[in-house]
Amino acid sequence: MTETAELGDFLKARRAALDPADLGLPTGFNQRRVAGLRREELAQLAGISVDYYTRLEQGRARNVSDSVLESLSRALRLHRDEETYLRNLAAPKRKRVARPKARRIRPELQLMLNAIQSPALMFDRYGDVLAWNSLGTALSFDFAALPAGERNIPKMFFLDERARELHPEWGTVAKEIVANLRSEAGKYPDDPYFAQLVGELSLGSEAFRKLWATQTVREKAHAWKVVINPIVGELRLRYETLRLPDDPGQALVIYTAEPGSDSERALRLLASWVADPAHT
Numbered sequence: 001m002t003e004t005a006e007l008g009d010f011l012k013a014r015r016a017a018l019d020p021a022d023l024g025l026p027t028g029f030n031q032r033r034v035a036g037l038r039r040e041e042l043a044q045l046a047g048i049s050v051d052y053y054t055r056l057e058q059g060r061a062r063n064v065s066d067s068v069l070e071s072l073s074r075a076l077r078l079h080r081d082e083e084t085y086l087r088n089l090a091a092p093k094r095k096r097v098a099r100p101k102a103r104r105i106r107p108e109l110q111l112m113l114n115a116i117q118s119p120a121l122m123f124d125r126y127g128d129v130l131a132w133n134s135l136g137t138a139l140s141f142d143f144a145a146l147p148a149g150e151r152n153i154p155k156m157f158f159l160d161e162r163a164r165e166l167h168p169e170w171g172t173v174a175k176e177i178v179a180n181l182r183s184e185a186g187k188y189p190d191d192p193y194f195a196q197l198v199g200e201l202s203l204g205s206e207a208f209r210k211l212w213a214t215q216t217v218r219e220k221a222h223a224w225k226v227v228i229n230p231i232v233g234e235l236r237l238r239y240e241t242l243r244l245p246d247d248p249g250q251a252l253v254i255y256t257a258e259p260g261s262d263s264e265r266a267l268r269l270l271a272s273w274v275a276d277p278a279h280t
Contacts, residue, residue, distance in 0.1 A: 046071040048072075182217050
């Protein structure tokens with residue numbers, strides 16, 4: 001699908017997500033047969049003509065100005081990540097981007113991972129896991145046991161049934177993963193591997209197809225996650241995502257537990273289990 005078609009789908013999805021009641025517009029059945037705002041209502045809120053907005057949704061508009069994008073962002077009530085995604089689609093980088101070959105991290109970064117006393121891993125823009133420490137692979141999936149091409153977070157989550165057992169809040173995390181993937185894909189609209197990855201996930205998972213169609217966008221940053229670890233049971237952990245300054249396509253994610261919590265004690269127990277030579 002072209003970026004112009006993606007732009008139209010994104011605009012329609014965000015328009016449908018708006019509640020007319022929040023804007024003082026009539027919501028009765030006789031007035032509205034579909035969810036969200038009508039095209040003419042959104043065009044009026046954005047201060048652009050209905051014809052121009054229609055051409056945007058239909059992928060027939062080119063060289064969209066900054067002022068129009070700002071007006072659309074305000075009218076659609078987009079948050080920062082969504083506005084960035086809108087701009088990426090409206091003014092895509094034309095340089096074709098190929099998938100990096102055999103992405104590896106610098107040895108110094110692996111040393112840093114090994115020194116971190118919490119679960120930690122590194123991934124690229126596609127969600128491919130590039131490196132991890134011992135607690136990182138003991139937390140959920142055993143990355144070392146997987147072929148390199150299968151160490152992909154979206155694939156593991158949507159195509160491996162174990163993900164539902166490991167994540168009791170599977171639905172919430174699934175939405176987050178899809179929103180993260182769409183945010184990254186919007187930065188590289190000409191990258192063929194994103195299309196291949198989304199196609200594989202769409203064919204293999206109905207849940208993914210439905211979530212992808214919602215057009216939700218969110219950068220991976222920080223949040224809480226609950227994991228049912230097969231060794232120590234339930235862990236409630238907070239994660240933080242740190243982008244590499246010299247390669248924003250790679251990121252480090254670190255999981256930590258609340259001090260003094262059951263999860264912190266369970267995490268220490270898991271660290272002891274990992275450190276036991278009998279389990280290595």
